[in-house]
Amino acid sequence: MTSTATLRHHELRGLRLTRRGRRLVRGLSWGLTTVAVALSVLLVWMAVATGVAPGASAGDGRPGVVSGAPGSVGSVDLDELAPVPVSVRPGDTLWALAREHAPHRDPRSVVHDVVALNELSSTAVAVGDRLLVPTR
Template sequence: MSTAFELNTPMATGRTRLRLTRRGRVVFTSLAAVPLVAAALAVALNGGIAAAESSTVGGVVTAFDYVTIQSGQSLWQLAEDIAPTSDPREVIAEIVNLNQLPSDSVQPGQRLALPNDL
């Protein structure tokens, strides 16, 4: 009499390997990468804000004053208002450099950091 299960035969107790399909590897990698990408994006976005908020030079933290551009206001007018005895071209160049502006054009509502040495 032969049965499918015999008591005298040893059972195999070897380990089975987990095998992922290509789609499984893509899903697993994506799930692992999402938090890393989110963290990198947060650091990149907040890094720019932190650079504008304060600057560390030689271990000394420098805080900036800010101004919000009003409707019809230009950098030239702003430079004359904040440093009436200085050359407006030099003040504009410092503001553009400090705020990493692509040009000297500004928009109403734009918030700009002002140099402290004016």
């Protein structure tokens, strides 16, 4: 026999949940939590796999897009960029190279220019790679 206090404990705005109903609500909450965690892990994995820091993008988000006339990157003239040759060292990333060689510019636009200038297919670089990095 159940007491009135026990029934009130399981009431939800005037509804009484049966044992099966409580299990369903508990299962749904676990399911939604699992989906949220799985999506978070997937997003972090994608950010790590593509080499893009969360919240950062390579300019317009499309690495390696080159357009415009020969001798230009996008709509920026190569003379305006003043690129310098750089050899990638251990621990270097495009973001770090952008901040080191063009500290006065937004690193996102510098990374975009590096990707386009060197016709890279991604933002991943390897030790010993020779890249042109714009300084302006």
